[in-house]
Amino acid sequence: MPSTDTTNLAQRRGLFFPSAEIHANFPAGFFDYGPEGTKIKQRLVEHWRKTLVENEGGVEIDGSVILPESVFRASGHLENFNDPLVTCETCKTPYRADKLIEDKLGYEIPEGASADFFDQKIAELKIVCPKDKKPLGKTTQFNMMMEVELGAGKKSKGYLKPEACQNIFLDFPRIWKSGRIKLPIGIAQFGRAFRNEIAPRQGLLRTRELEHMDVEVFFNPYKINEVEKWEEIKDYKLQLYLLSDKKIHSLSCEEALKQKIVSGKIITYWLARAQQFFHSLNIPLEKIRFRELEKEARAFYAAETWDLEVKMDDAWVELAACNYRTDYDLKTHGKESKQDLSIREEGTPEKFIPHIFEISTGVGRTFWVMLDANFRKEKRGPEERLFLDLPPALAPYDVAVFPLMKKDGLAEHAEELSHHLRKQNLRVLYDEAGSIGKRYARADEIGVSFAITVDYQSLKDRSVTLRERTSMKQKRIEVDDLDEVFWNFSTGQRTFDDLAD
Numbered sequence: 001m002p003s004t005d006t007t008n009l010a011q012r013r014g015l016f017f018p019s020a021e022i023h024a025n026f027p028a029g030f031f032d033y034g035p036e037g038t039k040i041k042q043r044l045v046e047h048w049r050k051t052l053v054e055n056e057g058g059v060e061i062d063g064s065v066i067l068p069e070s071v072f073r074a075s076g077h078l079e080n081f082n083d084p085l086v087t088c089e090t091c092k093t094p095y096r097a098d099k100l101i102e103d104k105l106g107y108e109i110p111e112g113a114s115a116d117f118f119d120q121k122i123a124e125l126k127i128v129c130p131k132d133k134k135p136l137g138k139t140t141q142f143n144m145m146m147e148v149e150l151g152a153g154k155k156s157k158g159y160l161k162p163e164a165c166q167n168i169f170l171d172f173p174r175i176w177k178s179g180r181i182k183l184p185i186g187i188a189q190f191g192r193a194f195r196n197e198i199a200p201r202q203g204l205l206r207t208r209e210l211e212h213m214d215v216e217v218f219f220n221p222y223k224i225n226e227v228e229k230w231e232e233i234k235d236y237k238l239q240l241y242l243l244s245d246k247k248i249h250s251l252s253c254e255e256a257l258k259q260k261i262v263s264g265k266i267i268t269y270w271l272a273r274a275q276q277f278f279h280s281l282n283i284p285l286e287k288i289r290f291r292e293l294e295k296e297a298r299a300f301y302a303a304e305t306w307d308l309e310v311k312m313d314d315a316w317v318e319l320a321a322c323n324y325r326t327d328y329d330l331k332t333h334g335k336e337s338k339q340d341l342s343i344r345e346e347g348t349p350e351k352f353i354p355h356i357f358e359i360s361t362g363v364g365r366t367f368w369v370m371l372d373a374n375f376r377k378e379k380r381g382p383e384e385r386l387f388l389d390l391p392p393a394l395a396p397y398d399v400a401v402f403p404l405m406k407k408d409g410l411a412e413h414a415e416e417l418s419h420h421l422r423k424q425n426l427r428v429l430y431d432e433a434g435s436i437g438k439r440y441a442r443a444d445e446i447g448v449s450f451a452i453t454v455d456y457q458s459l460k461d462r463s464v465t466l467r468e469r470t471s472m473k474q475k476r477i478e479v480d481d482l483d484e485v486f487w488n489f490s491t492g493q494r495t496f497d498d499l500a501d
């Protein structure tokens with residue numbers, strides 16, 4: 001779980017909070033993002049789009065949330081997307097059987113185990129209803145999909161999609177036929193998903209309405225070892241937590257492939273890109289691992305699964321599932337829809353169904369973990385300083401602009417400067433309320449990278465102070481140079497330290 005400090009900050013600043021919270025009966029597992037939380041989340045999604053989609057030559061779709069029943073018959077969700085449910089025989093409170101057992105044991109057990117297995121464990125560990133200590137009933141499988149009725153009269157059945165990826169599989173034939181793509185290709189989607197969780201808890205870690213950032217990499221299985229940019233990552237070290245000895249091994253991509261820990265170059269390449277993405281959120285490498293999943297713990301479609309996990313306090317939290325889905329998806333959708341979804345590619349003698357490697361990232365979880373990883377508390381004399389050490393690409397604003405005082409024309413000057421900077425495509429936070437120290441502190445708390453202060457000297461010589469958040473260093477800059485300074489920051493050509501003191 002994220003630290004209490006992060007949670008307090010999120011609450012105080014309204015970064016996210018329960019939906020419909022002013023109503024006494026608001027349901028658990030739904031959250032709204034406030035103005036600043038929304039901005040940070042948008043930056044996170046843009047950063048994902050830039051690094052894992054556009055930089056990799058991928059494309060993105062935006063598919064509908066409701067899909068017909070046949071889609072989920074084909075995908076296997078109707079049959080398999082279940083959580084083990086137990087209910088107290090007396091107070092009727094529902095629980096997830098696996099979670100009750102895990103709470104007692106202190107370690108994770110596979111949620112996909114059989115109902116008998118859970119009943120046996122509950123009996124063995126003498127688990128009772130946590131509320132009234134009364135006996136629990138038998139375990140049943142509870143399907144987590146949310147059903148919707150479509151139309152009037154003779155209604156048809158649809159479901160809110162429980163993950164973002166199905167649209168991508170369904171749309172692949174059309175995208176392929178448009179002739180604008182070649183394999184391997186990442187087809188991505190950022191979108192909502194819905195899961196009727198039995199007992200949502202742990203804030204953004206387990207919600208009923210969630211968002212995913214998915215990249216589905218379609219590739220020719222005969223060419224699983226052909227990667228154009230292999231040189232770029234072959235020496236990059238992956239943090240692999242292996243089942244064989246339950247330890248993290250820091251192995252280069254080349255090494256992981258040679259030892260047959262990963263089943264092909266394409267998969268290794270994308271694991272490297274995924275790890276680099278999470279590392280770029282300012283999450284230290286030693287707190288990132290890919291956990292190899294045993295067969296029983298894997299999703300029902302996966303031949304190989306690596307869960308990308310991040311360490312928070314002493315627990316590892318899953319942020320992304322990296323699944324080698326083989327030809328499962330296109331094969332089953334082809335069968336259900338009675339269409340041939342195999343394709344032909346030059347250099348491959350026979351028709352084939354593309355294989356898929358997936359990197360599916362939970363947005364809310366990643367957002368929360370990212371806040372936690374960037375939360376800093378520093379002692380400054382008697383005062384305590386709190387700030388988010390977000391990288392500039394993830395900060396809600398590029399710059400804050402403050403007039404030193406509201407009077408003597410300083411506010412007008414500062415507003416004019418904000419207006420100018422916004423026209424340069426910068427995201428500007430303008431704030432004139434309260435002492436200058438308080439305004440710096442407020443901007444620091446939400447991770448704004450830079451702050452400009454317009455003071456009395458500015459009126460005389462058109463210069464302002466530019467302050468960098470993390471170091472709190474200040475430099476005097478000519479107003480007319482600001483456009484160039486920020487342009488250099490955004491393109492990475494110069495940093496704050498390169499500016500003259």
Ligand SMILES: [Zn+2]
Pocket residue numbers: 088089090091092093129130131132133134
């Ligand atoms: Zn009970």
